Amino acid sequence: MAGESGPTELSLPKAMTIAAFFGVSVYNSIEILFSIFHRFRTHKGLYFWSMLIACIGIPVHAIAVLLRNFGLAPSVPMCVFIILGWWSMVTGQAVVLYSRLHLVRDEKKLRWVLMMIITNFAILHLPVSGLYLATNINPDNTRLTYIFSVYEKVQLTGFSVQEWVIAGLYIWGAYSALNPILKFKGPRERKVLRYLVLVNLIVIAMDGSLLLTEFTDNFEIQTTYKTVVYSIKLKLEFYVLNQLVFIIHNPTSPTFRTPQESEPAPSTEDRAESVTVIAKARMRSCEKKRHHDKGPTPDGHARPYVNSTLRHFDTHSEPDPWLSSSSSSSSTSSPSSANSSSRTVSWTRRCALLASLLNL
Incomplete structure (x- = not known):
């Protein structure tokens, strides 16, 4: 099968498509990298590091795929970089979504999501990585190549379902957690919740398009289109982040509203x-x-x-x-x-x- 076991002869349309996808994904990753360091005040936390790792994985994967597909570098060393970039890009994106769930879901229930991410890494990432290296070390082994092509479809479906589950939990949790806050916001702020739902639906649709390229046996296109999909996902993640910041920092007093947006308190x-x-x-x-400050105060009392x-x-x-x-206008209110x-x-x-x- 073309592309799985090493570089292959590419038609001009495919070569141009691969080059275009490469340019888009690398440009997006550079833009995201600058946005990460501009947006976050402190460079720490799971959300920051997972987004940074996912962003770095995109150009690593894209460059290695380009060099391998066009035969510009040895196949096996490039496969190692492809695998490392793939791990960072896919599981990094999942951890980004997982860390964002802490804003809208109970942390105890999130352990199941974390277990799902770890399990998928073990049963999807590791076997496919081993098969991918084996098919490139032994390109003439057609049986090994066939097994890899089947498992490749399985892993892509599994990771897509994983992101759909996390997106569904986020949509449900965002409505439950943000709805009380949005009750005293204006119409513009309440639209944010609909935008967040729309962004997650776009992510689901993009995963579907990626599955389409895989199940139509376009492996070369799928590996390069994947970097475009994940770079756009990270850009959409910044849109979600900016909308959350808008909800948090937008003034709530009616004096900051336009007449059309003014509402009763x-x-x-x-x-x-x-x-x-x-x-x-x-x-x-x-x-x-809490573990940083467990001891009592000097007078023996517990720290509040x-x-x-x-x-x-x-x-x-x-x-x-x-x-x-x-309080001034309601004279008949209860104590x-x-x-x-x-x-x-x-x-x-x-x-x-x-x-x-x-x-x-």
């Missing part, structure tokens, strides 16, 4: 629910860092690790205009709602807690 219950969402996210983040973090944002915040207006309305919680600062989880 949300109820105290809605705002309390939204504060709870951010507080829980911050508490999960603080739990991860999470409470002090949240109290800092409460005591240093400005009066919320919506809560103030609601509990009056107490809630008199709290000086700055919602912009609360949203900054969520931004800190992404190191933005």
Whole structure:
């Protein structure tokens, strides 16, 4: 079969297509690389490193595939670079999606997603990598080449299903977690949730197109088109990231709205629910860092690790205009709602807690 066991004679249309895909993927990866270091304030965390590794894997895979397909370099050494780039690109992208799920899903349930990624790496990446090297070391072994071509379809389907599962969990979790926050936002901000769903549907469609090239026995096209697909996925990931930042940092006061976007203030219950969402996210983040500060205070008391973090944002915040207006205008409200309305919680600062989880 053409392309699996070594370089082959390519027609002019295929050669031009491969070269075009190579140029697009390398350009996208360079742009993404600069965007990564520009967007993130601190260069740490699973989200940052997984995105960086996935980005670096794209040009490594693309360059090695180009040199191998055109016979410009020895086949076996290029196969090693192709495999390393493939691991970084595919599993790196899966870890990017997994790390983003922490914003919208329960962390205990995410362990199943992590187990799925590790299992797929073991049963899909490793066997295909061994078969790929073996077919290029022994290009005349047609049986080995046939086994590789079958397993290649299996692994591509498996990784596509993996990303579909993660995308589905994200869509479901984003609606559950962001809906309380978007209740007191304007129409423009509420469209963000629809955009996030649309982006994930585009990713699913691109995986489908990649499967189409594989099952039509266009191996040379599939290996180069794959880098284009994953580079576009990472660019879409930055779109998702920017939309989340827009939700977090966009002013919530009606004075920042246009007349068309002005709306009645949300109820105290809605705002309390939204504060709870951010507080829980911050508490999960603080739990991860608790081991850095386990000891008691000098006077023997336990350290109020999470409470002090949240109290800092409460005591240093400005009066919320919506809560103030609601407390002054409602003379028949219950004592509990009056107490809630008199709290000086700055919602912009609360949203900054969520931004800190992404190191933005």
